[in-house]
Amino acid sequence: xxxxxxxxxxxxxxxxxxxxxxxxxxxxxxxxxxxxxxxxxxxxxxxxxxxxxxxxxxxxxxxxxxxxxxxxxxxxxxxxxxxxxxxxxxxxxxxxxxxxxxxxxxxxxxxxxxxxxxxxxxxxxxxxxxxxxxxxxxxxxxxxxxxxx
Amino acid sequence: xxxxxxxxxxxxxxxxxxxxxxxxxxxxxxxxxxxxxxxxxxxxxxxxxxxxxxxxxxxxxxxxxxxxxxxxxxxxxxxxxxxxxxxxxxxxxxxxxxxxxxxxxxxxxxxxxxxxxxxxxxxxxxxxxxxxxxxxxxxxxxxxxxxxxxxxxxxxxxxxxxxxxxxxxxxxxxxxxxxxxxxxxxxxxxxxxxxxxxxxxxxxxxxxxxxxxxxxxxxxxxxxxxxxxxxxxxxxxxxxxxxxxxxxxxxxxxxxxxxxxxxxxxxxxxxxxxxxxxxxxxxxxxxxxxxxxxxxxxxxxxxxxxxxxxxxxxxxxxxxxxxxxxxxxxxxxxxxxxxxxxxxxxxxxxxxxxxxxxxxxxxxxxxxxxxxxxxxxxxxxxxxxxxxxxxxxxxxxxxxxxxxxxxxx
Numbered sequence: 001x002x003x004x005x006x007x008x009x010x011x012x013x014x015x016x017x018x019x020x021x022x023x024x025x026x027x028x029x030x031x032x033x034x035x036x037x038x039x040x041x042x043x044x045x046x047x048x049x050x051x052x053x054x055x056x057x058x059x060x061x062x063x064x065x066x067x068x069x070x071x072x073x074x075x076x077x078x079x080x081x082x083x084x085x086x087x088x089x090x091x092x093x094x095x096x097x098x099x100x101x102x103x104x105x106x107x108x109x110x111x112x113x114x115x116x117x118x119x120x121x122x123x124x125x126x127x128x129x130x131x132x133x134x135x136x137x138x139x140x141x142x143x144x145x146x147x148x149x
Numbered sequence: 150x151x152x153x154x155x156x157x158x159x160x161x162x163x164x165x166x167x168x169x170x171x172x173x174x175x176x177x178x179x180x181x182x183x184x185x186x187x188x189x190x191x192x193x194x195x196x197x198x199x200x201x202x203x204x205x206x207x208x209x210x211x212x213x214x215x216x217x218x219x220x221x222x223x224x225x226x227x228x229x230x231x232x233x234x235x236x237x238x239x240x241x242x243x244x245x246x247x248x249x250x251x252x253x254x255x256x257x258x259x260x261x262x263x264x265x266x267x268x269x270x271x272x273x274x275x276x277x278x279x280x281x282x283x284x285x286x287x288x289x290x291x292x293x294x295x296x297x298x299x300x301x302x303x304x305x306x307x308x309x310x311x312x313x314x315x316x317x318x319x320x321x322x323x324x325x326x327x328x329x330x331x332x333x334x335x336x337x338x339x340x341x342x343x344x345x346x347x348x349x350x351x352x353x354x355x356x357x358x359x360x361x362x363x364x365x366x367x368x369x370x371x372x373x374x375x376x377x378x379x380x381x382x383x384x385x386x387x388x389x390x391x392x393x394x395x396x397x398x399x400x401x402x403x404x405x406x407x408x409x410x411x412x413x414x415x416x417x418x419x420x421x422x423x424x425x426x427x428x429x430x431x432x433x434x435x436x437x438x439x440x441x442x443x444x445x446x447x448x449x450x451x452x453x454x455x456x457x458x459x460x461x462x463x464x465x466x467x468x469x470x471x472x473x474x475x476x477x478x479x480x481x482x483x484x485x486x487x488x489x490x491x492x493x494x495x496x497x498x499x500x501x502x503x504x505x506x507x508x509x510x511x512x513x514x515x516x517x518x519x520x521x522x523x524x525x526x527x528x529x530x531x532x533x534x535x536x537x538x539x540x541x542x543x544x545x546x547x548x549x550x551x552x553x554x555x556x557x558x
């Protein structure tokens with residue numbers, strides 16, 4: 001198993017402590033609520049999509065460092081991307097966490113998000129890291145609630 | 150004769166998990182409140198039964214069937230004795246605490262709880278003693294009411310009589326909180342409920358591993374627990390009910406074993422306890438639970454309780470000394486369950502990092518979300534101590550917590 005220090009790197013700890021894009025967009029064009037009932041991680045995502053571009057997005061809620069940092073880094077990396085690119089990132093992030101995409105070899109749009117690849121060695125925490133992405137997927141698909149159980 | 154001294158070092162040899170390396174180190178199991186480890190003699194008893202004594206019970210004329218039935222019924226007698234119930238007719242096998250509560254909700258509850266009635270529960274119930282009642286209340290148009298608790302995690306009983314209204318049909322209360330460790334004064338609660346004519350169901354899942362229980366002394370109407378919290382296997386649990394109540398309740402599951410005669414026109418049911426035991430029961434598990442009770446009684450229930458209490462005291466002292474750590478649940482009477490939160494660090498992160506060091510704890514809402522909501526926290530980390538744990542285990546937990554804080558500093 002990965003040493004926990006490999007997962008709890010400074011960037012992740014820092015985003016947990018000072019999450020970016022924290023709050024709610026009002027008005028918004030898309031929103032979804034994500035819940036991980038096993039852990040109690042609970043986030044709400046609001047987006048403003050214009051002309052097929054994610055102009056802005058914010059998250060609120062509470063959870064562990066992995067879900068909070070994953071949410072924060074997601075908002076930073078998705079902001080300004082097209083809806084199609086965001087959907088690709090959702091799929092790529094999931095594939096990376098499941099060990100199906102190796103960011104060192106395979107092409108991807110994940111940028112700094114590759115920090116989370118260590119989560120694949122902590123199966124119990126996969127749901128925490130994926131929660132914001134599952135929520136983003138729901139929001140873009142027009143569903144209002146998602147659960148990672 | 151003086152019994153041999155209580156010696157966890159010897160006891161630990163009965164638990165292979167504790168001597169098997171995990172990430173290169175022996176595992177430190179501080180999660181008995183989620184499920185207890187099963188000692189070798191209990192595993193041996195189930196293995197022996199399954200190899201050489203097993204067939205179905207209460208069926209057929211074979212010697213094998215008779216002997217399997219005898220072993221199965223002996224286990225029921227062991228439970229009767231363990232709870233000091235008046236009769237084995239009052240001991241119903243279930244799959245566990247949850248099923249036992251659902252049984253009461255679906256039989257006693259459906260027969261007695263109607264529109265406008267109230268079910269009174271405590272603020273520190275496990276979901277197992279909330280959801281079955283909520284489902285029933287929704288179906289019947291009945292209401293749930295709640296006995297409040299203090300910030301320290303003690304039930305506030307000052308207004309209990311006011312909560313026990315003429316509409317109250319049942320009071321459900323946990324004897325030991327799985328989150329806070331609080332030991333509730335159930336004997337007093339039962340007496341006060343009875344004074345108002347209200348029967349009481351006690352959830353004993355977390356109490357039986359730590360306390361000596363006497364259902365007649367408590368005067369409990371229903372008492373439920375699970376085998377797997379008590380050094381027994383999963384899949385077996387117990388509903389104790391007063392005979393007069395059980396006799397009046399309709400059966401729940403229908404099927405084989407619970408009938409006297411069946412025709413297309415009508416089925417008649419057998420008496421207690423079989424009326425509530427349709428189908429082939431968990432025979433091996435029941436015998437395993439009986440063996441677990443033998444094992445615990447061999448160690449001495451009072452000595453287990455005293456040892457665990459001392460360990461809880463030691464752990465409370467050690468953890469309280471950690472800066473940024475806050476113990477959740479500070480009742481005066483506590484069993485060896487210790488929940489805590491670390492400032493600025495989510496319990497799941499604590500649990501993950503401790504896990505890497507082979508320290509098994511529970512992190513989460515502990516199937517008691519209303520307790521979390523009451524305390525205004527999403528989750529806690531919980532260490533629970535059993536008779537095989539030691540001060541070294543507590544020291545390892547303390548070192549693990551300091552490491553978590555160092556990573557997060």
